[in-house]
Amino acid sequence: MIHLLMEAKKGRLRHEDEKTSENDTGFATVEESALGKSIGKMELTHDLITAQALVFFLAGFDTASTLLSFLTYELALNPDIQTKLQAEVDEAAKAGVSYEEILKMKYLDQVVSEALRKYPGGFILVRQCVKDYKIEAERDNEKDIIVEKDCLVTIPVSGIHRDPNYFPDPERFDPDRFSDENKEKIVSGSYMPFGSGPRNCIGSRFALLEAKVLIVSLMSRFDIVPVKRTTVPITLAKSVNLTVKDGFWLGFKNRNR
Template sequence: MGKDAASFSGYRAFKFIGFAICPQLMKLLDIGIFSKKLQNFFRNTIKETIKIREEKQIVRPDMIHLLLEARKGRLKYEDSMDNMDAGFAVVEESELGKTQKKQKVVITDEDIAALAAGFFLAGFDTVSSAISFLAYELAINPDVQNKLFDEISKAPKDSNGKIKYETLLGMKYLDMVVSESLRKWPPAFITDRISVKSFTIEPESDNENPLYLEKGSQLWIPVLALQRDPKYYPNPDKFDPERFSDENKSNIKPFTYLPFGAGPRNCIGSRFALLENKLLITEILRKFEIISTEKTLIPLESSKTIFNILPDNGVWVALKRRSDYC
């Protein structure tokens, strides 16, 4: 069901564009992006979970528990004691989310089902795409892979041979590699915003005209185009983690790097997604070398039939067991 929900090919891609361009018409015609079967599956699964938890007093530290606590008015913002740098790509929390609203918000089971399903679906396809592109770049850039393996092999480990959370976040070259992969292959190649007031974008050159935006205008921000623009990233098609070194990352212009968006509507799962990617690639490289095969497309060509940047036939690499695994 997750795979079905994450597919935006064919008719669903047109419905997605329809909601972006004229949502009122789509609602009037009662056209949904997802089928009733898909909607009911996620709705019923989550509502049944809520019912069982409340009946049997089950508590689990997850998204549904947080939403149930919010419904009871017991959820408050807490400053995290973890001040570790989670990486260049992570987005900062907005101050708007830290303030307590005075008005009481009614949260229904339907709201919880929609939010929890949205949280699941937002990370279902994006994380798998991100790790696929990261594995691809390491396969065709063995010099980068060897340098990363060297950092991983030298990282301190506990008595069970596991790399600790703090150590993982402190690995600088790993963060550089992941950040560069997200630059070249952002999981969401566009993002959107709605203007909250009328605004004029003034021209920057003589051959441009002012662009007037009315209040309520929907804007599409081309994340992929920004992050592949040679004006901001010289030789943009080259996979170069050094762009994100301590010496170079200060040169990156604000709002030209948006793999998780920015501002109050940024991705709330950025820290989790980065941790997943870093942990996955670290555990793979400890025991395997990622190599290209005869099926590996060089360069990759994005599909022209689906609403994302994945190739039609997927991303192909192979794993070769290391004799010197760490």
């Protein structure tokens, strides 16, 4: 990342016109906004580069650990899903697990996408309105609403992700929501674990790859199981980030293969 920032400082960085569809990084990955490609040249100082690298590291660590904590918890409570995921991991291992092989693992991507639906790291987003916007009334007893310029708008991502109108039986952990035949049915704007638009998460590809690599490593060696201290169901804690009371307690059992 520092190399890319230094190249940008020197004016050598260029946007790629096209993204290859083969070996996509995952369903939850956000696409770069076209606005980011049209902004004029900005001065990148060493202080700005240092600050961006630090934020990238800190934000990437906390959100990735949160995702993996909830994901392993759900795998422990859903052994059928875990077994199916292990079968895919074992099949991929025959060819030698590589970057390309991990990106081809469809069920792994479904499991990670479902974990991000149920437990999005950015569970609340705040955006600033850039111009007056009218929300027209839909019923006779309602009035139009004007969202004024510079007004801060809070987007309850976690609430939208658990809305049964968009995701039936939302409390159930179901990776099949993101299968090839079902993910096309997901309503645009109802799934945004990394935000959307020009202010989306810059590290979505990195976060997804990091999570997938670790899950593949764990699934190839262990069964993740509940232990005596595992809390079912979990209770979310009051915090600035998404976490649970009393922490996560899980067991790792060597696989018999």
